[in-house]
Amino acid sequence: MIKSIAILYRNPALTQEEFRDYWEQVHAPLVKAALPGLVLYKGNFPVNKADNARFVDAFDCDGIVELGFPDRETMNREMSGPAFNTPEREKSSAHLMDMPRCRSIVMEELEVDLG
Numbered sequence: 001m002i003k004s005i006a007i008l009y010r011n012p013a014l015t016q017e018e019f020r021d022y023w024e025q026v027h028a029p030l031v032k033a034a035l036p037g038l039v040l041y042k043g044n045f046p047v048n049k050a051d052n053a054r055f056v057d058a059f060d061c062d063g064i065v066e067l068g069f070p071d072r073e074t075m076n077r078e079m080s081g082p083a084f085n086t087p088e089r090e091k092s093s094a095h096l097m098d099m100p101r102c103r104s105i106v107m108e109e110l111e112v113d114l115g
Contacts, residue, residue, distance in 0.1 A: 001039065001068045001109040002075050008063040009101040011094075019062055019096065020045050027092045031067075034084040037077075040068025068109070075106070 010019035023043055032041055044064040069075035078084060093099065 001070065002072045003040070003069070003107050003109055004067045004075060004079065004104055005107055006065045006067075006102060006104040007059075007061050008065060008096075009098040010062040011096060011098055014096070016046075016062060022096055023063065023065075027096050030089055030092055031084075034086070034089060035067065035078045036083075037069055037074040038067060039070055040066060042066040042068075072106075 010016065014022065020043075028041065028043060032038065035041075042065065044066070045062070067075075067079075069078070
């Protein structure tokens with residue numbers, strides 16, 4: 001599986017709770033509808049930022065999102081396509097996130113057998 005993993009920082013005008021609620025109720029359904037080839041879509045949000053203080057190199061973010069695709073071709077086609085790149089989705093992203101701070105990376109997932 002190929003993943004686009006994004007480190008998200010919320011729009012400073014939103015609280016952490018507003019950020020998460022908007023992502024879950026508005027933004028995620030919009031993205032899901034625009035990317036029919038998704039095989040995985042996960043949002044990860046800090047539960048207690050104090051828990052991360054024990055890690056020397058911990059960084060402070062408001063969310064990590066994983067978009068999983070069966071292959072790179074599907075990811076490239078869908079993320080560069082007109083269904084994803086709409087003014088509505090871009091406006092939603094701008095409302096939700098501090099876009100200049102957000103980062104993303106494309107990675108290949110390798111699953112470890114825990115059996």
